[in-house]
Amino acid sequence: MVQEQEALIERIVHDLGPDGTHVMDVARAVSKRFGYIPNSAIPTIARHLQLSPVEVRDMITFYGHLSTDPLGTTVVRLCNAVVENMMGAGEVAAAFERETGIRFGETTSDGEISLRYTACMGLSDQAPSALINDVPFTGIHPELVQEIVRGIRAGLNLTTLPGSGVRHNLKKPGEIIFRRSMEHGAAIDKLLGVSREEALEEIKRSGMRGAGGAGFPAGKKWELCKNASGDKHYVICNADEGEPGTFKDRVLLAYNAHQVFEGMTIAAYVVGATEGIVYLRDEYDYLRGHLERVLEERREKGVLGDTIRSYQKFSFDIRIEVGAGSYVVGEESALIESLEGKRAAPRERPPFPVQRGYLSQPTIVSNVETFTSAAAVIERGAEWFRSFGTDKSPGTKLLSVSGDVQQPGVYEIEYGTTIRTVLHLVGARNAQAVQIGGASGRCLSSGGFERRIAFEDVPTGGSFIVFGPGRDVLEYMRQFIEFFAEESCGWCTPCRVGTTLLSRFMDRLVAGEATRGDLDRAIEMCDTIRNASRCGLGITAPNPLLTSLESMPELYERRLSAESYAPQFDLGAELRAGAAAANRPAPQGM
Amino acid sequence: MAKSIVATGHFTGCFGCHMSLLDIDERILELVELVEFDKSPINDKKEFDRPVDIGIIEGGVSNEENVEVLRAFRANCRILVAIGACALTGGVPAMRNTVPLRECLEEAFVTGPTVVDGMIPNDPELPILLERVHPCRDLVKIDYEIPGCPPSADALWEALSALLEGREPVLSYEQLKYD
Numbered sequence A: 001m002v003q004e005q006e007a008l009i010e011r012i013v014h015d016l017g018p019d020g021t022h023v024m025d026v027a028r029a030v031s032k033r034f035g036y037i038p039n040s041a042i043p044t045i046a047r048h049l050q051l052s053p054v055e056v057r058d059m060i061t062f063y064g065h066l067s068t069d070p071l072g073t074t075v076v077r078l079c080n081a082v083v084e085n086m087m088g089a090g091e092v093a094a095a096f097e098r099e100t101g102i103r104f105g106e107t108t109s110d111g112e113i114s115l116r117y118t119a120c121m122g123l124s125d126q127a128p129s130a131l132i133n134d135v136p137f138t139g140i141h142p143e144l145v146q147e148i149v150r151g152i153r154a155g156l157n158l159t160t161l162p163g164s165g166v167r168h169n170l171k172k173p174g175e176i177i178f179r180r181s182m183e184h185g186a187a188i189d190k191l192l193g194v195s196r197e198e199a200l201e202e203i204k205r206s207g208m209r210g211a212g213g214a215g216f217p218a219g220k221k222w223e224l225c226k227n228a229s230g231d232k233h234y235v236i237c238n239a240d241e242g243e244p245g246t247f248k249d250r251v252l253l254a255y256n257a258h259q260v261f262e263g264m265t266i267a268a269y270v271v272g273a274t275e276g277i278v279y280l281r282d283e284y285d286y287l288r289g290h291l292e293r294v295l296e297e298r299r300e301k302g303v304l305g306d307t308i309r310s311y312q313k314f315s316f317d318i319r320i321e322v323g324a325g326s327y328v329v330g331e332e333s334a335l336i337e338s339l340e341g342k343r344a345a346p347r348e349r350p351p352f353p354v355q356r357g358y359l360s361q362p363t364i365v366s367n368v369e370t371f372t373s374a375a376a377v378i379e380r381g382a383e384w385f386r387s388f389g390t391d392k393s394p395g396t397k398l399l400s401v402s403g404d405v406q407q408p409g410v411y412e413i414e415y416g417t418t419i420r421t422v423l424h425l426v427g428a429r430n431a432q433a434v435q436i437g438g439a440s441g442r443c444l445s446s447g448g449f450e451r452r453i454a455f456e457d458v459p460t461g462g463s464f465i466v467f468g469p470g471r472d473v474l475e476y477m478r479q480f481i482e483f484f485a486e487e488s489c490g491w492c493t494p495c496r497v498g499t500t501l502l503s504r505f506m507d508r509l510v511a512g513e514a515t516r517g518d519l520d521r522a523i524e525m526c527d528t529i530r531n532a533s534r535c536g537l538g539i540t541a542p543n544p545l546l547t548s549l550e551s552m553p554e555l556y557e558r559r560l561s562a563e564s565y566a567p568q569f570d571l572g573a574e575l576r577a578g579a580a581a582a583n584r585p586a587p588q589g590m
Numbered sequence B: 001m002a003k004s005i006v007a008t009g010h011f012t013g014c015f016g017c018h019m020s021l022l023d024i025d026e027r028i029l030e031l032v033e034l035v036e037f038d039k040s041p042i043n044d045k046k047e048f049d050r051p052v053d054i055g056i057i058e059g060g061v062s063n064e065e066n067v068e069v070l071r072a073f074r075a076n077c078r079i080l081v082a083i084g085a086c087a088l089t090g091g092v093p094a095m096r097n098t099v100p101l102r103e104c105l106e107e108a109f110v111t112g113p114t115v116v117d118g119m120i121p122n123d124p125e126l127p128i129l130l131e132r133v134h135p136c137r138d139l140v141k142i143d144y145e146i147p148g149c150p151p152s153a154d155a156l157w158e159a160l161s162a163l164l165e166g167r168e169p170v171l172s173y174e175q176l177k178y179d
């Protein structure tokens, strides 16, 4: 096997070049071939890429989908995110355990099947879902599991098994993003008649804001990048879509990739970039073939590649890089670290990516949807764009709607739409609460349903999860916080330790064991985490607790223990372990 | 005015917090005017024999004896003040919580590079270790927590004088800033 590893690594490095930034490609290839990354491969990868083995190991062990422990030939990654659990992932998990005879986290003794949990995979509209090797399975119910496991054992092609495949649930196209497929090059043609400055002005006039969550004005970002000095400029499309409950980028890439690439090309023209990268999450690897074909088609049509539209001075090409399972990598500076072949730990800022991003050069990182809107702005003009949405949030927004609704899927709505209108549209009657913006967003109860989706009121990256009547909302808040504790990159102590302590508090709260004093301390902890964390993960990690406490304090009142103090200590168990370690009899009667 | 009765306790810590208490320097003369010291490692009084107003405790809880003494502090003190990282979070000793207890003991007493003919201590006189080191509040209700490793003498003085005067202690930013 060692020789085979060596040959494989040598071949990939030969194709890509002996450059440390390619460590992800190499690691993914090795993992794909052997099912995991054998420890013996690490020094080989390091040698070929001129890195130290520690750097390679550091990078590999960071990502959820890369493993240095042997895994089964087939790896079932069942999603256990909030919506999936609402839709019965627990029963599906039990069925997998029953059929395989192992627990999640284990591998069958014949090395055939491993069972693992994974975070939200962008399939909440068709939950429960799983990724089996590279193949997505959706709408899984316990009765299907037997057939799936039999199929795996019989060595059948996974794509022929029941439940495999993804539906692209576009429920409501709007005017800007899903209007119709834009003619290839329609926006680019407009562009080449004007200067870079004029194109930038148009974007600025449109008032367009980033769709990745924070709503940073796109024109401002482009201008900062354009004006920053560097040897090269880069345009990166953030297709990591890791926020629990969002899947609109998946649908956008499946239906309207042309317009995404058109937008990236426009950004490249404005900032003067020749290279663009799409960072695609591992969970969307199945879209890669489609995206490569669209890119190829664009090259053939002369709207991508050298001398775009025979315009001698403008060439720009796009490549796709695939991640390996991490939430924090969606943070723009972490994403750049990952593209440079490192663990995805967010950088200290400033400098911001627009000043010093990929390979220390000025870089735009924007969401898939932002590029799509940018193409529409250039094609149809800023005035037209501003006729949608609100003054401070012009345009439309894609919502990924899931949970207790009749019609889960993607909806393009105008900014300024009330939550109540959306609930009506998606068929959610009697909603108890809505989680807007995913785990990092906010939980609103019916008192907040007149509020509007817009950066000046309720901002969102696009996740819209509905909790129907009877749902135990605090249990889902607990799961969100557990998710942050799991995904923290660990750099900042307040985030690393704080999210774990919050997670333990939520466990006790849901079990009815937390006291008022515990809640007060947890709120204090939230403050520390928010104020002392480096990146958005830590800054937003307390949100599930704080926003649900604000909108539904009665849920907490009901759950808090009546005791003023409750010990968290089991003396008998603690002493048994201690006595056993010292080979002494455990004390009696304590 | 009757003097307040103060006790201090030491569990799994390094005595640094007690040292910091002594660092109040000449203010100790003021303190002696205000309080009467009861059970404390400083005077080596072993048992509680009367109600105590304020108990000040250092260190986390790592063994059988710590548990017993901490519970005695709670039972006998009107106000219980935990001081220092060890008492509040387990602190440095809690680093062993990431390693199974038996493995820790084996490394320290049997397989460690400097050990010759070692064995895991099992004398019945020794208190049995807990599986994990705990902060004091896991076991008993704590009324005030003063962070720091150790908390500065000024922070301790502020807390103590406030409690003696019946005020709520308020620690300033400077008293909570450690770098």
Ligand SMILES: Cc1cc2nc3c(=O)[nH]c(=O)nc-3n(C[C@H](O)[C@H](O)[C@H](O)COP(=O)(O)O)c2cc1C
Binding pocket: A209, A210, A211, A212, A213, A214, A215, A216, A221, A238, A239, A240, A241, A242, A243, A327, A328, A329, A330, A331, A332, A333, A365, A366, A367, A368, A370, A535, A536, A537
């Ligand atoms: C923990 C974390 C995860 C993020 N994940 C994503 C993501 O999956 N997709 C995304 O577009 N932005 C994500 N962001 C926001 C990015 O950092 C960045 O702001 C965004 O890509 C900018 O795009 P925009 O200007 O188009 O909004 C994330 C931020 C944080 C802090």
Ligand code: SF4
Binding pocket: A328, A345, A346, A487, A488, A489, A490, A491, A492, A493, A495, A496, A533, A534, A535, A536, A537, A538, A539
């Ligand atoms: S806030 Fe959390 S995720 Fe972000 S850099 Fe710090 S430790 Fe990492």
Ligand code: SF4
Binding pocket: B012, B013, B014, B015, B016, B017, B058, B059, B083, B084, B085, B086, B087, B091, B092, B148, B149, B150, B151
């Ligand atoms: S908190 Fe610091 S000074 Fe106090 S006992 Fe612990 S280690 Fe020593």
